[in-house]
Amino acid sequence: xxxxxxxxxxxxxxxxxxxxxxxxxxxxxxxxxxxxxxxxxxxxxxxxxxxxxxxxxxxxxxxxxxxxxxxxxxxxxxxxxxxxxxxxxxxxxxxxxxxxxxxxxxxxxxxxxxxxxxxxxxxxxxxxxxxxxxxxxxxxxxxxxxxxxxxxxxxxxxxxxxxxxxxxxxxxxxxxxxxxxxxxxxxxxxxxxxxxxxxxxxxxx
Amino acid sequence: xxxxxxxxxxxxxxxxxxxxxxxxxxxxxxxxxxxxxxxxxxxxxxxxxxxxxxxxxxxxxxxxxxxxxxxxxxxxxxxxxxxxxxxxxxxxxxxxxxxxxxxxxxxxxxxxxxxxxxxxxxxxxxxxxxxxxxxxxxxxxxxxxxxxxxxxxxxxxxxxxxxxxxxxxxxxxxxxxxxxxxxxxxxxxxxxxxxxxxxxxxxxx
DNA sequence: TAGATTGTTAATCGATTAACAATC
DNA sequence: TAGATTGTTAATCGATTAACAATC
Numbered sequence: 001x002x003x004x005x006x007x008x009x010x011x012x013x014x015x016x017x018x019x020x021x022x023x024x025x026x027x028x029x030x031x032x033x034x035x036x037x038x039x040x041x042x043x044x045x046x047x048x049x050x051x052x053x054x055x056x057x058x059x060x061x062x063x064x065x066x067x068x069x070x071x072x073x074x075x076x077x078x079x080x081x082x083x084x085x086x087x088x089x090x091x092x093x094x095x096x097x098x099x100x101x102x103x104x105x106x107x108x109x110x111x112x113x114x115x116x117x118x119x120x121x122x123x124x125x126x127x128x129x130x131x132x133x134x135x136x137x138x139x140x141x142x143x144x145x146x147x148x149x150x151x152x153x154x155x156x157x158x159x160x161x162x163x164x165x166x167x168x169x170x171x172x173x174x175x176x177x178x179x180x181x182x183x184x185x186x187x188x189x190x191x192x193x194x195x196x197x198x199x200x201x202x203x204x205x
Numbered sequence: 206x207x208x209x210x211x212x213x214x215x216x217x218x219x220x221x222x223x224x225x226x227x228x229x230x231x232x233x234x235x236x237x238x239x240x241x242x243x244x245x246x247x248x249x250x251x252x253x254x255x256x257x258x259x260x261x262x263x264x265x266x267x268x269x270x271x272x273x274x275x276x277x278x279x280x281x282x283x284x285x286x287x288x289x290x291x292x293x294x295x296x297x298x299x300x301x302x303x304x305x306x307x308x309x310x311x312x313x314x315x316x317x318x319x320x321x322x323x324x325x326x327x328x329x330x331x332x333x334x335x336x337x338x339x340x341x342x343x344x345x346x347x348x349x350x351x352x353x354x355x356x357x358x359x360x361x362x363x364x365x366x367x368x369x370x371x372x373x374x375x376x377x378x379x380x381x382x383x384x385x386x387x388x389x390x391x392x393x394x395x396x397x398x399x400x401x402x403x404x405x406x407x408x409x410x
Numbered sequence: 411t412a413g414a415t416t417g418t419t420a421a422t423c424g425a426t427t428a429a430c431a432a433t434c
Numbered sequence: 435t436a437g438a439t440t441g442t443t444a445a446t447c448g449a450t451t452a453a454c455a456a457t458c
Binding site: 233234235245249250252253258260261262263264265 | 413414415416417418
Binding site: 003004006009013016021034035073074075076082091094101105146148170177178180181183186188189190191193194195196197198199200202204205 | 208209211214215217218219221222223225226239240241242278279280281287289295296297299300301303304306307310312351353358374375377381382383385386388391393394395396397398399400401402403404405406407408409410
């Protein structure tokens with residue numbers, strides 16, 4: 001199997017998210033176009049790139065398609081567990097850790113970090129909270145691969161550097177800072193500010 | 206000015222975010238490559254597409270470059286105000302509204318909505334909170350263009366439909382659902398779950 | 411000047427679209 | 435069958451890379 005281009009990979013990840021909550025048995029490229037805005041020819045091309053040939057003239061079996069996409073992108077399926085941590089336990093970080101955002105998903109938050117001792121002592125969670133200085137020992141020990149970064153902007157790069165040094169493979173960046181990181185660590189920006197600016201730029205284009 | 210392709214537009218928006226917190230006077234394409242991972246030739250090409258010709262042999266003046274990018278993408282500058290609302294005042298929505306995420310930015314949250322009356326009564330904020338049924342009157346009256354969607358997944362599409370009907374131009378989607386919306390409404394997905402899946406897919410590619 | 415970086419062109423590369431035979 | 439949709443090919447379109455003269 002040749003490797004899937006980035007644009008296709010991101011669309012397939014989106015389709016997987018769509019299918020994960022899809023309720024009917026069958027789905028067509030036309031329906032997926034309506035639900036995602038992606039052209040149906042492109043959807044069929046992506047599915048073809050993913051190596052899935054199970055479609056018939058009344059569409060794809062949704063669960064088979066989802067399994068195929070998960071398989072080729074190596075996305076974790078329900079039942080598997082990938083460990084994450086939250087760095088930054090301010091209002092936003094605390095809410096992310098308490099709101100059950102990863103319930104019923106393969107991702108599981110197993111640690112929280114903050115540089116302010118009083119945050120780690122005052123807050124409570126289903127998993128242990130540590131001072132930031134413990135990151136480099138806790139992250140490898142707990143087999144944490146991914147971090148949610150929710151610190152204040154002025155600490156963002158500093159904490160990102162520590163996460164990188166601790167061995168995380170990916171960072172979900174909630175701060176408004178653009179993080180410098182080695183190519184071996186993947187950063188996904190989910191800053192609401194950046195998102196709004198992307199929306200404005202698209203509207204005005 | 207011919208219109209800027211989407212890929213360039215998104216990179217330029219990222220550069221604007223970078224420059225907004227950049228402290229030195231001058232910046233080169235090599236520095237921007239290190240900070241963002243984008244190839245320096247591509248950065249220069251994007252800047253050229255944006256119509257900025259102010260670079261000299263020791264780089265760009267950061268503030269001029271930022272102004273130019275904001276100008277061409279019509280990004281709001283500090284001092285301007287664009288009004289937003291939060292839909293969904295659970296733990297995450299409440300944290301987003303209280304954590305000052307848009308302080309010192311052109312975006313301002315001016316209303317919050319929840320379908321549970323007890324949330325709008327129990328919580329307090331610098332701006333009014335309304336039952337969801339009021340969206341269609343409050344959003345146009347308050348000149349709200351953008352919404353942060355932070356409801357439970359099972360209400361996501363329903364609330365998105367109401368936001369669309371109320372006239373918002375863009376939705377920042379914190380839920381794990383993939384939203385169906387007309388092409389005239391821009392959706393940016395900032396779901397941590399989708400972000401993690403994108404990270405996993407990239408690592409395994 | 412010497413060294414470094416920009417701005418732009420041309421070449422390459424990759425992604426999207428159109429179209430339609432094959433399939434159910 | 436009739437109608438609809440897939441899977442794939444070829445054509446088009448757009449984006450990235452390489453290279454380098456111009457500039458400071």
